[in-house]
Every structure is written in structure tokens, then in C-alpha cells.
Amino acid sequence: MSEDEFLKAAAQPVYNLALRLTGNPSDAEDLSQDALLRCLKALPGFRGDSAPTSWAYRVTMNTWKNRVRSEKRRGFWKTLPLAALFGASEDGEESPTAEPAAKDAPLDAGLATVEVGTAVQEALMTLDEESRAVVVLREISGMAYDEIARTLDLPEGTVKSRLFRARAALKGRLARFMEGA
Amino acid sequence: MTDPIHPRQELLAAHADGAAPDAERPGLETHLAACADCRRAVTEYGAVSKLVKDLPRAELPTGFMARLERRRLGEESPAARPRMGLSPLRLAAFAATGLLVGLIFFREVRYGMAPRMLGLSDSGIESGGLSVSQDDARGAEMDAGAALQSAGGVEQARREMALRGSWSGGEGDAPSRPGAAGAAGPLKFSQLSRARIAKNGAPLEAKPSASNEELHAFLEQEKSRMGIQEIVPPSAPAAPADGIPDRPLSKDEAMDVMRRMTSQLTSINRQAADRRNPSVSLGQGSTPRIIGSKEGSLPMADDAPKAKKDAKLAAASAGSLAMVRGADIRVDEPATFEPSALPFRRPEPEMFVKKGKVAEESQAAPASPAPAGPPRALNPRGSWSATVGGVGKAGGAVFTNAADWADLWKRVGRADPLPAVDFDAEMAVAVFGERSETAQSSVLLLSFNEEEGALVVRYAVKAEAGAGPSAPYSVAVLPKSALPVTFRAVQ
Known part of the structure; x- marks a missing residue:
């Protein structure tokens, strides 16, 4: 498999996975590029015994796990919430501009989608890394349980119980979007 | 009949995902057919999955492959490793x-x-x-x-x-x-x-x-x-990076974001300082402080230029809040609350101008009614009040310039737009009631009469028990009066 073929198949899915894991585009780009570079280095040795995307997912997950570990070790600024600096200004100086936009009828549908997406991503970010990894691999990357188990080096039972825990947590956080369900 | 033993939630979640073990599926389906609660749980687990699945598929950012290629070429020389834009x-x-x-x-x-x-x-x-x-x-x-x-x-x-x-x-x-x-x-x-x-x-x-x-x-x-008196917790969580494009920023954008952040931090600090030391304090007892800048509390004259001149004079000579210094406290009617209800009035303009000028001025101002003249009622052009938002200390204030007026409007937290007031021809008066934790009190402005050489603002404070907390205020815009203002509580 040539490098171009590999990148064509794997780059976008890897980026998408990274985005859902990290929750922000700049970390996602860093992570996905790190993972893809590792894949490209190892590509000559890749035997094709699994789908290239599955392999790339596995490398991405490992890269991410290492990052999380090292960030937890030194992670200081990463946890400074931007929300403390932005939004919720008590002056109300920004709200007048925000309000008319919210009332704008034609935008409502788009805003609603964006709002749901944001809420879901935020809910994902409240999960611990392990649960998030399982949910993202299952729902975003569409992997089967045994595939997830192989990717994360976990017993399948653990995958199932983590997935359940994560879904239960998400269910609580996203209840307001499930009324039509 | 509902099966009295519900399946484990984990099993329900797996079922929603099509992953329930084959051995358990028939029993599970029988139960679900009869049990609405479990059916709902399955639906909800399915809905959760769908919400996550429906997250939009992220396309590669522009330039992603080029940056990847650059990084790949630069792997040997780590210094050349391009970093992301300013996130x-x-x-x-x-x-x-x-x-x-x-x-x-x-x-x-x-x-x-x-x-x-x-x-x-x-x-x-x-x-x-x-x-x-x-x-x-x-x-x-x-x-x-x-x-x-x-x-x-x-x-x-x-x-x-x-x-x-x-x-x-x-x-x-x-x-x-x-x-x-x-x-x-x-x-x-x-x-x-x-x-x-x-x-x-x-x-x-x-x-x-x-x-x-x-x-x-x-x-x-x-x-x-x-000297940190209070640690301000972060305000309610908002969307992260609110208003900032979720992508690498250009230099100009980044500078703009930096500016915003600096101003946000400044405003967080300012708010913390404000909370500790509210600048609208009406002081103790009956010596209320006038809201806003010094000029706002200076005596009003018949004509605007004169007022400005007086203002300068006063600022130079008085050096403190004019209304407080000249406060003339008169209690001639039963007060509804004490000592806060004590009326006060602006100082006589004589305090601030040379004597000769005063004589000239009073002659040249026929509009000023004689002290013993009959009461003349002023009709307010508008009034606004609320049971909360006031400064929480009983007292009154007179507003004679736009800046202080706007300041008041902001302080009481009014959502409606600031009413335009022509301060050449109009003025505003405000009365605040004492804060109450238990009563729902309100301030009523009753009348504005020019009598006995003063503009008398009569007001009443009404309190209904059991609906607090409240910090009432009432504001009215009046035709401008040259007379000193006195506030009187009426029962």
C-alpha cells in the first residue's frame, strides 16, 4: 500500500476520531498528525492483516493515550477553563449583540443543530478518557466490540461495561435532547 | 403482565446497540413487549448512541496535508517542525x-x-x-x-x-x-x-x-x-472559546482575541473590586452620597452655561459632594422609616458663587418663585421603578447630567433602553428604599412641588411582608427646577 493510498483512506477518519477525542480542532490536528506520521513510518512493515483505517485508529489511540498520560503529568494550563475568561460577562455588554441573532428565525434550525452538536461534544468531554475512547470508537468510528477490544488492548467485557457506563452518563447529560426519542 | 424482575440496564443498553447476547435476547424481547419502562430505557440508550453518531463528520482542515508533509520532511530537524497557529x-x-x-x-x-x-x-x-x-x-x-x-x-x-x-x-x-x-x-x-x-x-x-x-x-x-477579601469563582460555564473561531487564528485575529481576553480579565477584576466596595453607597444614616461623578451633584442653575460655570466653581471650592455638604435635613412629616427617610436637599447656590453674583443672579432669574409663593406642581415626564435593583440604602439623588443618568440606569440593572433626558431642560430624581430580606417593599413617588423655596419630592415606601428580598427604587424625569430639592417621606 502506497503512502498516498494510505493517507487518502486514513487521514480524514483519523482526524475525525482525534477531534472527538480531544474536543478541539487544534489539538485534533496535532494528535492526528502525530498518529499519521507514526503510521507512515511504520507503513513499510504494515502487513495488511487488518483494514488500514483500523490500524490507523489503533495507532491514534495509542498516541492519544501517551499524550493524555504526559499531559496529566505536566498538565497545568490545559485545564485552565476558557469559560472563566470568556462568556458569561456580567456587564451584559455582549448580550445585546447575541440576542438578536438568537431570535433570528431562519437561523434557528442551524443553531439547533450546532447547539446539539456542541452539547454532545461537551458531554463527551465530561467522560473520563477511557470511556470517551470506547464511545468514540463505537459510535464515531463504527467499530465492533471485539475490534474495540483489540484496538484498546482490553477484554471485550471491559469494553462492554465501559460503553454502558459511558452511555448511562451521556444519557443523563443529554436528556434534554432526547424528548422526541 | 410485566415481568417483575427487570433486565439489567447494561443488557438494555447492549440491546439498544444490537449487541445483547443471543441467549438472552428472546427473554429480553418478551419482557420489553410488556414493560414500558424498559422499552423507554432501550429507546433512550438508542437515542444517546444516535446523538453521538450524528455528530458531524469533520473534514480535514485546510492545509492539513501540506502541514503534515512539512512536518514529515522536518522530522529530522526538529527545529523545523511547524507548530500550529495560535490556538x-x-x-x-x-x-x-x-x-x-x-x-x-x-x-x-x-x-x-x-x-x-x-x-x-x-x-x-x-x-x-x-x-x-x-x-x-x-x-x-x-x-x-x-x-x-x-x-x-x-x-x-x-x-x-x-x-x-x-x-x-x-x-x-x-x-x-x-x-x-x-x-x-x-x-x-x-x-x-x-x-x-x-x-x-x-x-x-x-x-x-x-x-x-x-x-x-x-x-x-x-x-x-x-488583601484579597474574596476569591471570585469563575462565572457560570459558557461555551469554551466563546466567540473565537475554532481554528488556527491569523495574527490580527489573535491580537484581537488577546485584547478581548485582557479586557475580560480586567473586567473580572473590576467586578470583584466592585463587589467588595460598591461605589454606590449612600453612607450612614441620613447623609446620602450622590451617585455618579462630582459634576452630577452640583447645583443647577437657570441656564446651562451658568450651571457649567457654577460647576467649575464648586468643584474648585467645595471639593466634595455638594448635595451632602449642603444637606438641609428637615423632618416635618411623619417618616415611614428612619433614619433613612430623612429628607435632604441640595445646597443653596450661594455656597458656591460670589455674593455679588448671587444678588445679580436672583434678580435676573424671575423664574425662581418667591419662597412664600403658592405650590407649583411639576409633572414628571416619565417614571420607572422596581422592587429590586436599588442601592439598598435609603436615600435620594438628583441627576443633572447624562453620564450620571446613564450610570444610574446601569446600576439599577434596567434592561430597557436608557430614556433620553434633555438635561438642559430636565432633570431626574431617584429615591431608594432600604434593602429588606423579608419584605417586598416598593417606593412610590407621589408629587413634585415647588413650594417654600424648594422642590419637594414626596414619596412613600410600601412594604408587604413575606415576599423579600427587595431593594426598591423609583426614578422620575422632571422639568428642570432651579430650586434645591428636598425629599419627604409620606405615610
Whole structure:
């Protein structure tokens, strides 16, 4: 498999996975590029015994796990919430501009989608890394349980119980979007 | 019939995902057919999956492949590894670092910490151990924590510190740091370290550590030393990076974001200061302070230019709030509440102008009614009131310029647009009621009469028990009057 073929198949899915894991585009780009570079280095040795995307997912997950570990070790600024600096200004100086936009009828549908997406991503970010990894691999990357188990080096039972825990947590956080369900 | 034993939630979740074990499926389906609760649970688990599945598929950002290629080519020379554009997170970190460094330097200058720290490090090196310098580093970290506290939040800082080192357990070293000059209470690392070195004759073998209680005590002590009266928790969580494009930013955008962040931080600080020291205090008892700038409380004259001149004169001669200085307290009607209900009035203009001028002015101002003239009612052009939002101290104020008027409008937190007032021809009066935790009180402005040489604003305060808290106010815009204003409570 040539490098171009590999990148064509794997780059976008890897980026998408990274985005859902990290929750922000700049970390996602860093992570996905790190993972893809590792894949490209190892590509000559890749035997094709699994789908290239599955392999790339596995490398991405490992890269991410290492990052999380090292960030937890030194992670200081990463946890400074931007929300403390932005939004919720008590002056109300920004709200007048925000309000008319919210009332704008034609935008409502788009805003609603964006709002749901944001809420879901935020809910994902409240999960611990392990649960998030399982949910993202299952729902975003569409992997089967045994595939997830192989990717994360976990017993399948653990995958199932983590997935359940994560879904239960998400269910609580996203209840307001499930009324039509 | 509903099966009395519900399947495990885990099984329901797996079923929603089509992953229930084959052996359990028939039983499960029978149960679901009869049990609405479990059916709903399955639907909800399915809905959760769908919400996550429906997240939009992210396309590769523009230039992703080119950057990847560049990085790949540059892997051999790490210096060439291109970094991402300025992400909001990095900007936040950058700004916070700036603040932190500023704070530490400010404190070094203020408390003269630097020489001691240097001296301390020297002694550490002389003693052949790095431990003392480590102490210093720890101290700096605690500075970081304290700074973060004021900017971010207590929990945040505590968590960070817990992450950073062994803060629990330990040998009972006081978590102190070379700090306040001459502070008697806490142990200083310098003393501690030297004592230990002297005692053991060897470098410290273990890192100093502190229990959470000690850490907390230290933070409390730092708070009082720095004069921090309140730690403001971060405001309600909003969408992260609100209003910032979620992508690498151009230089201009980044600068714009930096500006916004600086102003946000400034405003957080300002709000904290405001909360501690509300600038709208009506003072004690019956000597209310006038809201807003000095000029707002200066005497009004018949014509605007004159008023301006008077204002300048007054500012030069009076040097304090005119309405307070000239307050003429008259109680000639039963007050509904005391002492707050005591009326006050503006000083006579004579206070501020030369005598000759006053004579001239009063002759040249036929509009001023004679002191004994019949009452003339002024009709308010508009009035606004609310049971909350007032300054919480009983008192009144007169507004004679637009800036103070706007300030009042903001302070009472009115959502409606600021009514335009022509301060050449109009003025505004406000009456505030005492804050009550238990009663729903309101202020009514009853009448505005020019009588006995004064503009008398009559008002009443009504309180209904059991619906507090309240801090009422009432504001009215009146035709401008040249007379001093007196507030009178009416029962």
C-alpha cells in the first residue's frame, strides 16, 4: 500500500476520531498528525492483516493515550477553563449583540443543530478518557466490540461495561435532547 | 403482565446497540413487549448512541496535508517542525502566564522578595544541596496557585497543586515560603532549611511536603497578606472559546482575541473590586452620597452655561459632594422609616458663587418663585421603578447630567433602553428604599412641588411582608427646577 493510498483512506477518519477525542480542532490536528506520521513510518512493515483505517485508529489511540498520560503529568494550563475568561460577562455588554441573532428565525434550525452538536461534544468531554475512547470508537468510528477490544488492548467485557457506563452518563447529560426519542 | 424482575440496564443498553447476547435476547424481547419502562430505557440508550453518531463528520482542515508533509520532511530537524497557529487555548495560557509573571514580579518589588530568594539560593548551593532551591521553586508554584485562584477558582488551583506534587502526607514541614517581611507566624523555608542543614549537616533528604490543611491555611494567610477579601469563582460555564473561531487564528485575529481576553480579565477584576466596595453607597444614616461623578451633584442653575460655570466653581471650592455638604435635613412629616427617610436637599447656590453674583443672579432669574409663593406642581415626564435593583440604602439623588443618568440606569440593572433626558431642560430624581430580606417593599413617588423655596419630592415606601428580598427604587424625569430639592417621606 502506497503512502498516498494510505493517507487518502486514513487521514480524514483519523482526524475525525482525534477531534472527538480531544474536543478541539487544534489539538485534533496535532494528535492526528502525530498518529499519521507514526503510521507512515511504520507503513513499510504494515502487513495488511487488518483494514488500514483500523490500524490507523489503533495507532491514534495509542498516541492519544501517551499524550493524555504526559499531559496529566505536566498538565497545568490545559485545564485552565476558557469559560472563566470568556462568556458569561456580567456587564451584559455582549448580550445585546447575541440576542438578536438568537431570535433570528431562519437561523434557528442551524443553531439547533450546532447547539446539539456542541452539547454532545461537551458531554463527551465530561467522560473520563477511557470511556470517551470506547464511545468514540463505537459510535464515531463504527467499530465492533471485539475490534474495540483489540484496538484498546482490553477484554471485550471491559469494553462492554465501559460503553454502558459511558452511555448511562451521556444519557443523563443529554436528556434534554432526547424528548422526541 | 410485566415481568417483575427487570433486565439489567447494561443488557438494555447492549440491546439498544444490537449487541445483547443471543441467549438472552428472546427473554429480553418478551419482557420489553410488556414493560414500558424498559422499552423507554432501550429507546433512550438508542437515542444517546444516535446523538453521538450524528455528530458531524469533520473534514480535514485546510492545509492539513501540506502541514503534515512539512512536518514529515522536518522530522529530522526538529527545529523545523511547524507548530500550529495560535490556538485560543495557547492564547489563554499565554495571557495567564503574563499575568502570573507580572504578579510575581510585582510582589518581588513590593515585598522585596528577590534579594532574600537570591540569598537563600546561594546558601542552598553553599550547603551542597539543591533542596533549598527546590523550596523556592515550590514557593513560586504556590504563587502560581494563588494567582490562579484569583483569576480562576479555588478548586482549580487546589487540583492543579495536587497534580503537581506530593502535597499530602509529608513530614510536617510548614507550607510556608519566604513571604511577608517580618511575618511572625509562619515558618520560613529559609529558617527551616538552614536549621535543618545545621542540625543534620547534610542536604535535605526528602522534599518538603504539606497536607491539604496546611496548604489551605497557607492560602488563607496569603489572602489576608495580599488583601484579597474574596476569591471570585469563575462565572457560570459558557461555551469554551466563546466567540473565537475554532481554528488556527491569523495574527490580527489573535491580537484581537488577546485584547478581548485582557479586557475580560480586567473586567473580572473590576467586578470583584466592585463587589467588595460598591461605589454606590449612600453612607450612614441620613447623609446620602450622590451617585455618579462630582459634576452630577452640583447645583443647577437657570441656564446651562451658568450651571457649567457654577460647576467649575464648586468643584474648585467645595471639593466634595455638594448635595451632602449642603444637606438641609428637615423632618416635618411623619417618616415611614428612619433614619433613612430623612429628607435632604441640595445646597443653596450661594455656597458656591460670589455674593455679588448671587444678588445679580436672583434678580435676573424671575423664574425662581418667591419662597412664600403658592405650590407649583411639576409633572414628571416619565417614571420607572422596581422592587429590586436599588442601592439598598435609603436615600435620594438628583441627576443633572447624562453620564450620571446613564450610570444610574446601569446600576439599577434596567434592561430597557436608557430614556433620553434633555438635561438642559430636565432633570431626574431617584429615591431608594432600604434593602429588606423579608419584605417586598416598593417606593412610590407621589408629587413634585415647588413650594417654600424648594422642590419637594414626596414619596412613600410600601412594604408587604413575606415576599423579600427587595431593594426598591423609583426614578422620575422632571422639568428642570432651579430650586434645591428636598425629599419627604409620606405615610
